[in-house]
Amino acid sequence: MTNFEHDGYTxxxxxxxxxxxxxxxxxxxxxxxxxxxxxxxxxxxxxxxHKISDLLLKxxxxxxxxxxxTDVIGPNVKMMQSMLFIKAAGKPGQAWHQDxxxxxxxxxxxxxxxxxxxxxxxxxxxxWVIPGSHRTGYxxxxxxxxxxxxxxxKEAHGFTDDQAVPVELKAGDALVFDGHxxxxxxxxxxxxxxxxxxxxxxxxxxxxxxxxxxxxxxxxTTDHRDIVMVAGVDPYAFKGITDxxxxxxxxxxxxxxxx
Numbered sequence: 028m029t030n031f032e033h034d035g036y037t038x039x040x041x042x043x044x045x046x047x048x049x050x051x052x053x054x055x056x057x058x059x060x061x062x063x064x065x066x067x068x069x070x071x072x073x074x075x076x077h078k079i080s081d082l083l084l085k086x087x088x089x090x091x092x093x094x095x096x097t098d099v100i101g102p103n104v105k106m107m108q109s110m111l112f113i114k115a116a117g118k119p120g121q122a123w124h125q126d127x128x129x130x131x132x133x134x135x136x137x138x139x140x141x142x143x144x145x146x147x148x149x150x151x152x153x154x155w156v157i158p159g160s161h162r163t164g165y166x167x168x169x170x171x172x173x174x175x176x177x178x179x180x181k182e183a184h185g186f187t188d189d190q191a192v193p194v195e196l197k198a199g200d201a202l203v204f205d206g207h208x209x210x211x212x213x214x215x216x217x218x219x220x221x222x223x224x225x226x227x228x229x230x231x232x233x234x235x236x237x238x239x240x241x242x243x244x245x246x247x248t249t250d251h252r253d254i255v256m257v258a259g260v261d262p263y264a265f266k267g268i269t270d271x272x273x274x275x276x277x278x279x280x281x282x283x284x285x286x
């Protein structure tokens with residue numbers, strides 16, 4: 028097993044049973060139909076599905092997940108985002124990036140849980156990581172890229188990736204990784220679909236300067252409060268909880284980009 032502090036990631040085995048996986052597969056198809064996509068292969072990513080699915084909300088808080096999160100983050104943990112990725116055959120991956128670039132926490136506590144809903148392999152586009160790339164706390168600059176093998180996510184640059192390793196997972200396993208860890212995925216070159224449910228968490232005791240952007244504040248609100256508490260207590264409960272982020276589809280299209 029990898030050491031989270033040293034490597035920046037760890038794997039949790041058997042988070043979901045076969046029955047739970049089947050339920051989530053059905054739920055994903057149902058959600059896509061409800062938002063106007065009869066064919067799930069037309070969808071690259073559904074953002075914030077936990078807001079319209081009790082099943083996915085509960086999945087983000089399963090005991091095996093929360094136990095690991097409290098180990099690596101601390102006793103008080105909040106969630107701010109979920110994404111359901113549906114990478115059909117031939118669809119692109121995402122270029123090298125660090126999640127903390129896009130979800131800036133104040134205390135470097137951002138942690139992702141990448142839950143495999145199908146076997147994730149090098150053939151169908153599993154994640155690749157650069158072990159230890161989180162340790163400096165440096166956020167590499169990013170830039171626009173037009174590589175057809177990737178969706179429209181900007182790419183981080185200024186490093187070498189010769190130490191990159193693929194993280195293959197069985198369906199039901201989860202990869203938990205630090206928000207500063209460099210990671211990417213490659214295109215799905217198999218004949219099947221690779222699905223994953225990805226959720227992001229952080230220390231509930233830290234403010235979250237995130238969406239929606241406030242006037243004259245490039246980093247967004249001082250403290251984004253559209254969150255879900257998944258463990259412990261919320262030191263900022265007196266501020267209340269908001270409901271501003273809306274579930275939406277990123278179509279597969281030509282690389283999943285809407286330019």
